[in-house]
Amino acid sequence: MNKSISDLIEEFIMSSLDDDDFIELSRNDLAKFFACVPSQINYVLNTRFTPSRGFVIESQRGGSGYIKVIKMQNNNNNYLKNALSLTDQPLNNMQANQLLDELNIRDVLTDRESSIIKSAINTKALNNPINIDNTLRSNILKQIIIELMKREEE
Amino acid sequence: MNKSISDLIEEFIMSSLDDDDFIELSRNDLAKFFACVPSQINYVLNTRFTPSRGFVIESQRGGSGYIKVIKMQNNNNNYLKNALSLTDQPLNNMQANQLLDELNIRDVLTDRESSIIKSAINTKALNNPINIDNTLRSNILKQIIIELMKREEE
DNA sequence: TCTTATGAAGGTCAAAGATAGTCAAACATA
DNA sequence: TATGTTTGACTATCTTTGACCTTCATAAGA
Numbered sequence: 562m563n564k565s566i567s568d569l570i571e572e573f574i575m576s577s578l579d580d581d582d583f584i585e586l587s588r589n590d591l592a593k594f595f596a597c598v599p600s601q602i603n604y605v606l607n608t609r610f611t612p613s614r615g616f617v618i619e620s621q622r623g624g625s626g627y628i629k630v631i632k633m634q635n636n637n638n639n640y641l642k643n644a645l646s647l648t649d650q651p652l653n654n655m656q657a658n659q660l661l662d663e664l665n666i667r668d669v670l671t672d673r674e675s676s677i678i679k680s681a682i683n684t685k686a687l688n689n690p691i692n693i694d695n696t697l698r699s700n701i702l703k704q705i706i707i708e709l710m711k712r713e714e715e
Numbered sequence: 716m717n718k719s720i721s722d723l724i725e726e727f728i729m730s731s732l733d734d735d736d737f738i739e740l741s742r743n744d745l746a747k748f749f750a751c752v753p754s755q756i757n758y759v760l761n762t763r764f765t766p767s768r769g770f771v772i773e774s775q776r777g778g779s780g781y782i783k784v785i786k787m788q789n790n791n792n793n794y795l796k797n798a799l800s801l802t803d804q805p806l807n808n809m810q811a812n813q814l815l816d817e818l819n820i821r822d823v824l825t826d827r828e829s830s831i832i833k834s835a836i837n838t839k840a841l842n843n844p845i846n847i848d849n850t851l852r853s854n855i856l857k858q859i860i861i862e863l864m865k866r867e868e869e
Numbered sequence: 870t871c872t873t874a875t876g877a878a879g880g881t882c883a884a885a886g887a888t889a890g891t892c893a894a895a896c897a898t899a
Numbered sequence: 900t901a902t903g904t905t906t907g908a909c910t911a912t913c914t915t916t917g918a919c920c921t922t923c924a925t926a927a928g929a
Contacts, residue, residue: 562739565779565914588879598916603880608913623923626878655913673866674828680862681835684912686855701840701855708834712827717898719904742889752906757890762903777913780888872929880921887914896905 566597570605574630583631606630613647613660640667641710648703651695654684657702669709678705720751724759728784737785760784766799771865788867794821795864802857805849808838811856823863832859 564572570591577584592599610616610630619629635643644660652660658679665675680686682698718726724745731738746753760782764770769790773783789795798814806814812833819829834840836852 562781563741563779567914568779589877599879600881600917601915604914620879621923622877622879622921624877625924626922628879674831676862676866677828677859678831678835680858681832681855683858686858687851688854697841700842701835704834704837704840705831708830712830719897721904743887753889754891754907755905758904774889775913776887776889776911778887778915780913782889870929872927874927875925876923877925878921878923881919883916883918885914885916888912890911891909893908894906896903898903899901 566595566601567605567608570595570597570602571609574605574610578630578632582634583629585627585629588626588628602628608655609659611656611659613644613652613656613663615663635667638713640664640669641706641713645703645706645710648699648706650699652699652702653695654682654698657682657698660702678702720749720755721759721762724749724751724756725763728759728764732784732786736788737783739781739783741780742782756782766790766861766864771861785865787864790864792823792864792868794818794823795860799857799860799864802853802860804853806853806856807849808836808852811836811852814856832856 573591573595574584574586577586588599588602591602595601606618606628610618612633615633615635617631617633619631621627633643640663644664647656647660661670661675661678664670665672670678682701684694687694687697687701727745727749728738728740731740742753742756745756749755760772764772764784766787769787771785771787773785775781794817798818801810801814815824815829815832818824819826824832836855838848841848841851841855
């Protein structure tokens, strides 16, 4: 598969996070390193290092500014709670998939379960007027998560 | 017999799949190779590489986009085949639940999986104008069943 | 010491570019 | 004529780029 620059930047940041819970980076330096414009770094952060994937971004502007990418440390049963709160907002397909990947990685969902749910909330399945699409996706996810929480209680 | 361009494209993709379970291709490149318009690739995929023939298509648009043609691993399961054909019609909540119970009884779905899917296609989740509701439910179910057929049985 | 100016970050947003998807009309063939 | 194929205009989605905006540390000046 042909990787885009954004994919490469994502991989770079991801692997920097292998050993640590956070990294600090300089937007300009990273952009220089990948020979792209600085705002592309923001694009990658906004599309790939999202709350639904378990990341938080902190940053500071001005002299000695920085960007900090932080991996959230949830203890196990908070993953569902966190996911539930994310369904209060409309989620696009990518965000929803990220959320499900995260639940899978955290062993809240099996591979099969996360794939099943991804199929259910895919753009292809929810073939509706665009403006209600993302809301519908969140609705469906919310019901699923509530069901999962119910089952965990037992 | 005189082969059409579509037949040739079909053969090309088919033989690429001889050794692998999936291939990734670029619509534009393939169209250039066969000197046809890009949308003819879609025509071939839609008419020849369908779920009922044992294939799934995944794709991504935009920069470094792709089309992935995947051979299903589990498309001979009669319960899944039957379920798939039922999704050609709109299904109300009760009909869908029956279908899922049946798949559960036949060990195609675990308890948890069938509960998850029931939550996803519940009236509460699909909070839409009633007339499109049942169609939406079938659509979602169809995508899920295709996903199940795609995957190796566990 | 306090205030202000300056330069060095990072942020936002919309346009342009790169793919793929849809659909219906035109065409071809059985 | 009915069915399957080819074409292209229009649409949708994801990525890349750049102009313009905001914030902050610190050096310069009062």
